[in-house]
Amino acid sequence: MPVETAPAKLVYKRPESLADVPNHYCPGCGHGIIHKLLAQCIDELGIRESTILVAPVGCSVLAYNYLRVDGCEAAHGRAPAVSTGIKRVHPDRIVISYQGDGDLLAIGTAETIHAANRGEKITVVFVNNAIYGMTGGQMAPTSLQAQKTKTSPYGRNPNEAGFPIRACELLNTLEAPVFIERCAVNSVKNVLRTKKALMKGLRNQVEGKGYSFIEVLSMCPTGWGVEPRDATAWIDSDMIPFFPLGNLRDR
Amino acid sequence: MSRGRPEINRERCKGCTLCVGACPEKIISMSKDQFNRQGVPFAVCFDESRCTACMSCAIICPDSAITVLRFAAASGE
Amino acid sequence: MEPVKEGTPILMKGNEAIGEAAIIAGCRHYFGYPITPQNELPAYMALRLPKVGGTFIQAESEVAAINMVFGASAAGARVMTSSSSPGISLKMEGISYLSGAELPAVVVNMMRGGPGLGNIAGAQGDYFQAVKGGGHGDYRCIVLAPSSVQELADLTIKAFDLADKYRMVVILLGDGFVGQMSEPIIMPAPSGQAYDKSGWTLTGAKGRDTHLIASMRLNPEDELMKLNLRLQAKYKEIAAREALWEERETADADFLLAGFGLSARICRSAVSALRKEGIKAGLFRPITLWPFPDAALVKAARGKKKVLVVEMNAGQMVEDVKLALGSSVGVDFLGTLGGITPRVDAIVERIGSYAR
Numbered sequence: 291m292p293v294e295t296a297p298a299k300l301v302y303k304r305p306e307s308l309a310d311v312p313n314h315y316c317p318g319c320g321h322g323i324i325h326k327l328l329a330q331c332i333d334e335l336g337i338r339e340s341t342i343l344v345a346p347v348g349c350s351v352l353a354y355n356y357l358r359v360d361g362c363e364a365a366h367g368r369a370p371a372v373s374t375g376i377k378r379v380h381p382d383r384i385v386i387s388y389q390g391d392g393d394l395l396a397i398g399t400a401e402t403i404h405a406a407n408r409g410e411k412i413t414v415v416f417v418n419n420a421i422y423g424m425t426g427g428q429m430a431p432t433s434l435q436a437q438k439t440k441t442s443p444y445g446r447n448p449n450e451a452g453f454p455i456r457a458c459e460l461l462n463t464l465e466a467p468v469f470i471e472r473c474a475v476n477s478v479k480n481v482l483r484t485k486k487a488l489m490k491g492l493r494n495q496v497e498g499k500g501y502s503f504i505e506v507l508s509m510c511p512t513g514w515g516v517e518p519r520d521a522t523a524w525i526d527s528d529m530i531p532f533f534p535l536g537n538l539r540d541r
Numbered sequence: 542m543s544r545g546r547p548e549i550n551r552e553r554c555k556g557c558t559l560c561v562g563a564c565p566e567k568i569i570s571m572s573k574d575q576f577n578r579q580g581v582p583f584a585v586c587f588d589e590s591r592c593t594a595c596m597s598c599a600i601i602c603p604d605s606a607i608t609v610l611r612f613a614a615a616s617g618e
Numbered sequence: 619m620e621p622v623k624e625g626t627p628i629l630m631k632g633n634e635a636i637g638e639a640a641i642i643a644g645c646r647h648y649f650g651y652p653i654t655p656q657n658e659l660p661a662y663m664a665l666r667l668p669k670v671g672g673t674f675i676q677a678e679s680e681v682a683a684i685n686m687v688f689g690a691s692a693a694g695a696r697v698m699t700s701s702s703s704p705g706i707s708l709k710m711e712g713i714s715y716l717s718g719a720e721l722p723a724v725v726v727n728m729m730r731g732g733p734g735l736g737n738i739a740g741a742q743g744d745y746f747q748a749v750k751g752g753g754h755g756d757y758r759c760i761v762l763a764p765s766s767v768q769e770l771a772d773l774t775i776k777a778f779d780l781a782d783k784y785r786m787v788v789i790l791l792g793d794g795f796v797g798q799m800s801e802p803i804i805m806p807a808p809s810g811q812a813y814d815k816s817g818w819t820l821t822g823a824k825g826r827d828t829h830l831i832a833s834m835r836l837n838p839e840d841e842l843m844k845l846n847l848r849l850q851a852k853y854k855e856i857a858a859r860e861a862l863w864e865e866r867e868t869a870d871a872d873f874l875l876a877g878f879g880l881s882a883r884i885c886r887s888a889v890s891a892l893r894k895e896g897i898k899a900g901l902f903r904p905i906t907l908w909p910f911p912d913a914a915l916v917k918a919a920r921g922k923k924k925v926l927v928v929e930m931n932a933g934q935m936v937e938d939v940k941l942a943l944g945s946s947v948g949v950d951f952l953g954t955l956g957g958i959t960p961r962v963d964a965i966v967e968r969i970g971s972y973a974r
C-alpha cells in the first residue's frame with residue numbers, strides 16, 4: 291500500500307532525445323539501454339540539434355528511429371568512412387558512429403582502424419555482443435572460443451576460425467585516438483559506468499579533442515539462446531574475463 | 542516508510558525481467574495470469590512501501606518503460 | 619602548381635583538368651585511392667584542396683572512399699571520387715547506396731584494360747558497368763564520355779550540376795588515355811547553377827524536424843516500391859531532357875561510324891580518310907552514354923547503308939546501338955581488346971569492304 295506523505299518528484303524518465311516509441315529490440319537486448327544512455331548524454335550536453343547519428347547494418351540498423359537526431363544509413367562496415375565524410379563537411383557537429391561486432395570488426399575492420407588512425411574527431415560506440423544478431427545468430431569476430439553459434443555449431447574452434455578480437459586493445463596500438471574504454475550494460479553499476487564513458491566520448495567531440503572509442507559488452511539473449519538475466523550473468527562469467535572492462539586511454 | 546515508487550508502463554514492458562534482477566529490495570516481479578497487448582507478462586512492483594527510489598529498475602530497463610518518483614524527504618533528512 | 623585563371627588557355631593533363639574543373643564547380647571534398655591511370659587526379663586534389671579550404675583524404679581503399687563520398691554528400695557538399703576499372707568495381711555497392719538514398723556525387727572512372735587486374739592501358743571495357751549498372755538494384759547513373767581534355771573539363775562542371783539537379787551519381791567515363799593526354803584548353807567558368815539542399819541534408823536538427831538519409835525502406839511493405847517508382851520517374855525525365863551527342867558530316871553520309879571517347883576521336887580521322895577516298899562517311903558520337911541519345915541516332919542513321927560501331931572492348935555500346943536502330947539499318951562492330959587502340963586504316967578497310 292503506497293504511503294505518500296509529501297509531494298513526489300520524477301527522478302527518472304525517458305530522456306528527451308529518445309523517441310517515445312516502442313523499439314523492435316528483443317527483450318533484454320542491450321541496444322535499448324545503450325540508446326537510452328546516448329540520449330541522456332545528448333540531453334545533458336545539449337547537443338541534440340547538432341548531432342548526426344550514423345547507423346550500422348545489424349540489429350541497430352534502425353537506431354535513427356529511436357534517437358531524435360539527424361540520421362544516416364551506412365553500408366555494412368562503412369560507418370566510420372561515412373562519419374568521416376560528414377565530419378569533414380561539418381567539423382563542428384557531433385558525429386556518432388554506432389556499430390556492432392560484424393560491422394566494426396569483420397567487414398569494417400579497415401574503416402575502423404583507419405578512421406581511428408586518422409584521428410577523425412568522431413565518437414565510435416561499439417556494441418559487442420559476441421554474435422551476429424540480426425541475421426540469426428552467426429559467429430562474430432568477438433565470439434568466444436568454444437561458443438556455439440549458427441556458423442560455429444560445434445563451438446568456435448580457434449584452429450579453424452581464429453580467436454576473438456579485442457577491439458580496444460587493437461586500437462590502443464594507434465597514436466591518434468584520445469579515448470578508449472570498454473564497459474558493459476549487464477548490471478546497474480556497469481550501466482552507470484558506461485554512461486560516464488559515453489559522456490566522455492561525446493564531450494571530447496564537443497571540445498574538439500579527437501577520436502573516442504567506447505566498446506560496450508551487451509546482452510543478446512535471443513542469439514545466445516538464454517533468458518535475459520542469464521545473458522547478464524554470461525557477460526560476467528565469460529565475456530569480461532576475455533574482454534576486461536576499464537579505460538585504456540584518456541588523453 | 543516508502544521513499545518513492547516506480548511507474549511501469551505495462552504496454553512498453555517486454556517482460557525481459559532485468560528489473561526484477563536489478564532491484565536491490567527484490568520488490569519487482571512479473572505479473573501472474575495477466576498479459577499486456579503484446580501477449581507478455583509485465584513487471585509489477587508488488588510492495589511499493591519498500592521502494593527506496595534507487596532507480597535501479599529504470600536504469601536497467603532497455604525499453605524506458607519505467608519512471609521513478611521520489612517522495613520529498615521528511616523533515617530533518 | 620599555380621591556380622589557373624579563367625579564360626586563359628593552358629596546356630593541361632586530362633586528369634589534372636578534371637581536378638581544376640571540379641574546384642571551379644565548387645567541389646571542396648575529394649576522397650580517393652591510388653590506381654593507374656588516374657593517379658594524377660588525387661595528387662592534384664591533394665595539392666589544390668588545402669589551398670582552397672577543402673578536404674583531401676587518401677582513403678584506405680576505394681570502398682572507404684565511396685562511403686566517405688556518401689557521408690559528405692549526405693552532409694550537403696559537392697564531392698568527388700575517382701578510380702579506374704578494378705577500383706570502380708569496388709565502389710559498386712556504394713554507388714547503389716548513393717542511388718537509393720538519392721545522393722549527388724561525381725565518380726570518375728579512367729578505364730583500363732580488364733577484366734581482373736588487366737593492364738594499365740586505356741580501354742573502354744566498363745561501358746556495361748557504368749550504363750547498365752554494376753551495382754545491385756534498379757538504378758541508373760548519368761554517364762558522360764569525354765573525348766578530349768577540353769571536354770573532360772567542361773563535362774566535369776556539368777557533372778556536378780546534373781548530380782545536384784537530379785540527386786544522383788554522375789559517372790565521368792574516360793578511357794585511360796584522355797586522362798593522360800595533355801592538350802591546350804580553356805578552363806570553363808562556373809556554371810552559376812545553385813541547388814537548395816536545405817530540405818534534406820544532414821546538418822544537425824536545429825529548429826527543424828530530423829532528416830534521415832537512407833536507401834532502406836522496410837515498412838510499410840510498399841515503401842520500397844514507392845521509392846523505386848520515384849526513381850524510375852526521375853530517370854524517365856532525364857532520358858527525355860539530358861541526352862548529349864555530337865554529329866560530324868552525317869547529313870550526306872552513306873556510312874555512319876559510331877563510337878565514344880577515344881575510339882570516336884580515331885573515327886573522326888577515319889571519316890576524313892574515307893572522304894578523301896570518295897567514300898561518304900559520318901560520325902555519331904554519344905556524349906551521354908546514359909541517357910543514350912537513341913532518338914538522335916535513329917535520325918542520323920536513317921537512310922544509311924551501314925553503321926559501324928568502333929569500341930575498345932568486345933562489344934558493349936554496339937548493343938545499345940542495335941537496340942535503338944532495330945532492323946532499320948545494318949550494324950557492324952569493330953572492337954579492340956586488352957587496351958589496344960583501333961587503327962584508322964583498319965576502320966577505313968572495314969568501311970571500304972561494305973562499299974565494294
